[in-house]
Amino acid sequence: MxxxxxxxxxxxxxxxxxxxxxxxxLDRRGLRVLCIDLDPQADLTQWLGLDPLDDVRNVNDAVYADTRGIAAEAIQHAGWGAGIDVIGSTLDLAERETDLSPGSEFRLAKALDGLSGYDVVLIDCPPSIGRLVVLGFVAATHVVVVTEPSAASLRGVENVLRTRDVVAEHYNRKLQLAGIVVNHQNRTTESALRVAEVAEVYGAAVWEPYVPARAVVAAAMGAAASVADYGADGKPVAEVYDALAERVLALQTLSTPSTVEVS
Ligand SMILES: Nc1ncnc2c1ncn2[C@@H]1O[C@H](COP(=O)(O)OP(=O)(O)O)[C@@H](O)[C@H]1O
Ligand SMILES: [Mg+2]
Known part of the structure; x- marks a missing residue:
């Protein structure tokens, strides 16, 4: 999958x-999506209308259980988006970051093994290159790096690409870099400079269109809603996400040409 x-x-x-x-x-296109929140901060969980404090199975339980296919028991319907399901996160997931027991890198992949019925699974990684990210990369077929047009964010891209190389070499040979999403593009000189830099360094790996900086994104996050619910303000941003969703779907059919190697 x-x-x-x-x-x-x-x-x-x-x-x-x-x-x-x-x-x-993807939901607007009538596709079935499973979102997995791998960040203990649980922003994705809450944006999709779930409460990380609810007494339901979550991604931490699924990883901890070390049982093939158990992730199916942690799936919930999102609070909005008819085709969106979620495996939610909770602060307890932070404990998995320090779980260095042999084989623990494979536990999310093992928990997801055999899962079917989704067109796409999207994993939201925490801001690190630690154990939780490795869990996500071992379970994934593709990596998309998200960056802002800023120097610090571009350093983060480099570090993530090295982690992808290590995981691909040792744990998951199929793991490919799918692309780089540029988010929060604005009209400052710094933004233009860094956008040009990311295009020069990563070339065809950079996905277009870029996501513009728009207040509606933060508003949608705060309201646990979709940007598409924000009328004329949300429409241009929703259209950017529609185009990026096409890039994701293209990975399925064009595995070699649409994936890229950067050195
Ligand atoms: N394109 C954008 N325009 C405006 N605000 C944005 C945009 N993308 C993200 N944000 C805001 O920036 C903050 C960080 O975004 P988030 O998606 O949570 O980042 P991450 O998951 O990398 O930590 C959030 O408050 C979010 O609402
Ligand atoms: Mg986040």
Whole structure:
């Protein structure tokens, strides 16, 4: 199953916004999406209308159980988006970051093994390159790196790409870099400079269109809603996510040409 991990070592760059935006776009197309929240902060969980404090199975339970296929028991319907399901997170997931027991890197992949019925699985990674990210990368078929047009965020991209290389070499040979999403593009000179830099360094790996900085994204996050619910303000941003969702879907059919190697 097409399983895409969204990542950057840096926080606040738009990983969760991109996952939710693309999930909502896939839902608009009538596709079935499973979102997995791998961040103990549980922003994705809450944006999709779930409460991390609810007494239901979550991703931490699924990983901890070390049981093939158990993730199916942690799936819930999102609070909005008819085709969106979620495996939610909770603060307890932070404990998995320090679980270095042999084989623990494979536990999310093992928990998801045999799962079917989804067109796409989207994994929202925490802002790190630690154990939780490795769990996500071992379970994924593709990595999408999300970056802001800023120097610190671009350093985070480099570090994530090294982690992808290590995971691909040692744990998951199929793991491919799908692309780089540029989020929070604005009209400053710094933004233009860094957008040009990301295009120069990563070339065809950079996905277009870029996601513009728009207040509606933060508003949708705060209201646990879709940007598409925000009328004329939300429409242009929703259309960007629609286009990025097309890039995700293309990974399924064009595995070699649409995936890229950067050195
Ligand atoms: N394109 C955007 N325009 C405006 N605000 C954004 C945009 N993308 C993200 N944000 C806001 O920036 C903050 C960080 O985004 P988030 O998706 O949570 O990042 P991450 O998951 O990488 O930590 C959030 O408050 C979010 O609402
Ligand atoms: Mg996040």
């Amino acid at each position: 097409l399983t895409v991990a969204f990542t950057n070592q840096k926080g606040g760059v738009g990983k969760t916004s991109t996952v939710v935006g693309i999930a909502a776009a």
